[in-house]
Amino acid sequence: MQQPRILIVDPAGPAGLPYDRLTARLQPLEVRVEPTLDTALETLARDAWDAAVIAARSGPGAEAVLAALRQADPQLPLVVIDPRPTVAAARACMRGGAGDYVGLADAETDLEDALVRLLAGARRRAGEEVLRRAVERPYGYEGFLGESPAMREVYSVIDRVAASSVDVLVTGETGTGKELVARALHARSRRAGGPFVPVDCGAIPESLMESELFGHERGAFTGADARRMGLVEFADGGTLFLDEVGELPLPLQAKLLRVLQERRVRRVGARQENAVDVRVVAATSRNVDEMLAAGGFRRDLFYRINVVRIDLPPLRDRGDDVCLLAEHFANKAARDMGRPAGGLSPDVYQVLKAYGWPGNVRELQNVVRRALAMTRTPMAGIDDLPDELVVAAGRAAPPAVGDGGFFARRADHMARFERQYLADLLTRHRGDVTAAAREAALPRGTLYRLMKGHALDAGTFRGKPTEEHV
């Protein structure tokens, strides 16, 4: 792959920031420094760049530069480095679309960090764009998104068995897409023109189940004042999807087995049987072995439908599919809410990937929808995710090479920024906490607490000349 190319916009030119050391650290990135916004815009229009760094200092000001670059290239990842970081400036820059804001004192380590993260995000987005186009072809994969090896295997099994009329058992945790499999099997079979009849075996009251499934004759039981066709017959020529098949009472499982073997169905109270031409796709989210051992699932029925088994992988085993799905749901949610597609910030993807997703795709869909509904910024960020999810993801996050996981590094980054900010602030105000608090727009108590957290004592800043720290 080509080297990532970074454009640095610094009105003060190479004299201003320690670029030599910076670029040395950023090897093997290709770096170019532009002295003015105008030249930067020209360069940006001429070549492809992977990210831009804006040095916040005199001239049009970081926010104006940010806005101009944003407008020139809405996708370009942007980082602001500020020799005098303030919380207010950080907020303004992030609001203006900066992917990161870095204090100059930390620039060497943090800038590298910030750029690596932004570039990874940008490349991932570019890759997803390609994937999405591939997946969203008119006959992509029948409502499924996902390109992980585990899901490709699922598509390939569906492809192989759809055309035959063989019955299929679909297993997988809740929310993994079992119903989508059943619909795909139907859509890809010669039965596609016939009915697709889903039956939630767990939701129908036990007393009604038999007549719902198999129908009844008039007068078969109290209240049966008309003859009625059951769902099995209703699916004639099509596909019957029996969801949570293990919830069927045992006597009905026996009756179902007969339907599967004979392709005939007898209505409740009827003498003769009617022939039916159905394909049965059964599903369960429960552990089949446990159900068999406990006797909740008849072995003969199980062996009959387990001829072809499609086991859906949990979302946590699908690698980058999580990001692909999240982006898809975010765009869809934005469309539904009539908003521009701002999407999810790169941080969010890190958290989503680290989380275990017990509710799988359905849970992801809900989390993303909620984040987009809650956010006050154009992009939904970590703050818009449920706390429990962020905490669980933090616990589950695998440590990155050397430095601990994402959350550890973020905390470290924040702590360094805080300490540097406080030290600069107190130096400027020569240890005058009241004046410092006023500049920082913080209550004095908060400032004291922050100082205490970093073991900073106002006394040590008294009498120090301001220049010394700049």
Ligand SMILES: Nc1ncnc2c1ncn2[C@@H]1O[C@H](COP(=O)(O)OP(=O)(O)OP(=O)(O)O)[C@@H](O)[C@H]1O
């Ligand atoms: N790979 C996927 N791509 C896109 N959407 C998906 C995918 N998998 C599942 N979904 C969506 O997630 C939701 C849950 O899927 P589905 O109802 O098929 O799950 P399930 O396995 O039947 O869950 P349950 O066991 O809880 O009934 C649906 O809205 C479905 O469209």
Ligand SMILES: [Mg+2]
């Ligand atoms: Mg389901």
